[in-house]
Amino acid sequence: MAHDERRLEVLRAIVQDFVSTNDPVGSKALAERHDLGVSPATIRNDMAVLEEQGYITQPHTSAGRVPTDKGYRLFVDRLSAVKPLSAAERRAIERFLDGAVDLHDVLGRTVRLLAQLTRQVAVVQYPTLSRSAVRHLEVVQVAAGRLLLVLITDTGRVEQRVVDCPADVDAGAVPELRTLLNSAFAGVKLGEAGDKVSGLMETAPPHLRGLVATVGATLMETLVEPSEDRLVIGGTANLARGSAMDFPGTMQPLLEALEEQVVVLRLMGEVDASTVLVRIGEENAHEALSGASLVTVGYGSADRSLGGLGVVGPTRMDYPGNMAAVRAVARYVGHLLAES
């Protein structure tokens, strides 16, 4: 029925106008700025229905309408067209990300790029350890009874741990240990490394047994536990830009939640590389995020996902634009890390 369709069109217009102007939008302004082909009065009727259904609301009795979380949700699910990036933006992505020297650099550039592209807070998760594979294990003796263990993954991530050994370590044993560990672990996915550790205890030559036991314990912690899924955050200055309206009172709780990382990390756990996931306002169970929206997606090659990235901003954000930017950046980063 044309009737229902126009009503959705009205909702779309409201969202678009409100996002770009940050003012509650009234029936008259809507009729002027969009070719809806009907008069303000008709739009008012539609708005009344939309409000009854919970898609929009009015801040005060005599102000225009503002989308609710539910309204944004409908907009994102059914009303927003994919918004292709401009050629300039595509070029910016390449120019920005190429020439990164190591993983840290890639992620640092990514977060700055995303923040700049979307003018929101950007968040990038370090490649999750358990999904990567061991490329190399390095053992360095830093003192008589102290070894430094360095793990290099095929995503370029480096983890290090100091291992205190009960007895002094024979210098000659270190290269042996290194060879042993590498032949056992090279190429093994971190999530599956736990079994190997116990296997190694038995097959190791006798004179290395003690050492392997000690090192193995630390290795277990490092490999198996998803100990620190780190997060890189950037563009927090963007929060302070339109703040007054966007975040009621203060944005302190939001900043705290971002620094806390754990909340965002949990959300990142749900991402997947094929679809951009949008969480709007109250949909985020966590209180501090209830006034914010997240646009996230997984990155990685086709066969495995490495981690997630995305942006955080006020519910009043440019969803189509941000979704496009997030997806494009994730694709590029995925390729970059897959080939290295």
Added chain:
Amino acid sequence: MAHDERRLEVLRAIVQDFVSTNDPVGSKALAERHDLGVSPATIRNDMAVLEEQGYITQPHTSAGRVPTDKGYRLFVDRLSAVKPLSAAERRAIERFLDGAVDLHDVLGRTVRLLAQLTRQVAVVQYPTLSRSAVRHLEVVQVAAGRLLLVLITDTGRVEQRVVDCPADVDAGAVPELRTLLNSAFAGVKLGEAGDKVSGLMETAPPHLRGLVATVGATLMETLVEPSEDRLVIGGTANLARGSAMDFPGTMQPLLEALEEQVVVLRLMGEVDASTVLVRIGEENAHEALSGASLVTVGYGSADRSLGGLGVVGPTRMDYPGNMAAVRAVARYVGHLLAES
């Protein structure tokens, strides 16, 4: 002259009251809250002089007085007693920092600790590469013509670079190269490594020459250039706490400057482990920092400084408290990194 001394006492009282209440302080309130032994009228006279000398100012004709940057400066230089940390705080430092597993973890904990202790934005510089020494160099072949170079410093910092070689690398050459590099560089201070690289070109066995040349070039970049003096920042949520008054309008420029890092890094270059450096408001040449104060100090062992750390906040901050916290944390971190 007792006269002058009391005037300074008045300034101290003004700073203390203003810092704790965030309200311009008037003569009457001062007389009540502090035992200055004189009447409000006398204090008014002193205030008039202090204002003429530029130490305080009044926001409006009929409001109390507020310290100027110059006033804070005098306070910091001559009026503030060292404020020892409470036993609880000392314990918090130890409990918080012990149990860190690697360098990244140490710095992450440090920045959180400082932010929590001072309720300001905390900033910690990664140990500057040029002041550290090489502990180990690792070479890993990740593809036929591609090597991964991992540098481990004695401060526990790890740097990695991918090296693309023009020709395929013989697998047997990798261990040789590793041994060669380590015997040449182990223990060498990074700042002095440049000479070694050129020396190495000549002394290397003929079949490794080409490889050494390629790897050497990358090594030079990594070792000699103070490429990325990274910064860890935390507690930005503290900026949003008292914001309204503390930062005129928006704190966006300050957040941007912090993310930019370069401004703060330059300031960090001037620190030294023996004295806590305080920069107040306009003393920071940079515009974005003109409304903020920095309290910084170097950390490291007695014989060499590794980097700087500190806090950033509104000029209206608890200088003695922050100075004490910054110094105490720097000492502890210095010890921690020196022994590892």
Added chain:
DNA sequence: GCCTGGCACTCGCACGGACAGAGTGCCAAG
């Protein structure tokens, strides 16, 4: 049956005047 123009109504907000309170500067006296 749906759209439209008209109209009365409701608020929020900006403006302006009045007022109280805080704080000062100055002066004359101790």
Added chain:
DNA sequence: CTTGGCACTCTGTCCGTGCGAGTGCCAGGC
């Protein structure tokens, strides 16, 4: 040099008013 007193100058607040935006509803037209 200090002190109490006093007049003065502001700011912040409260209130009342008017305006404008926007709505909801109704009766008439396509």
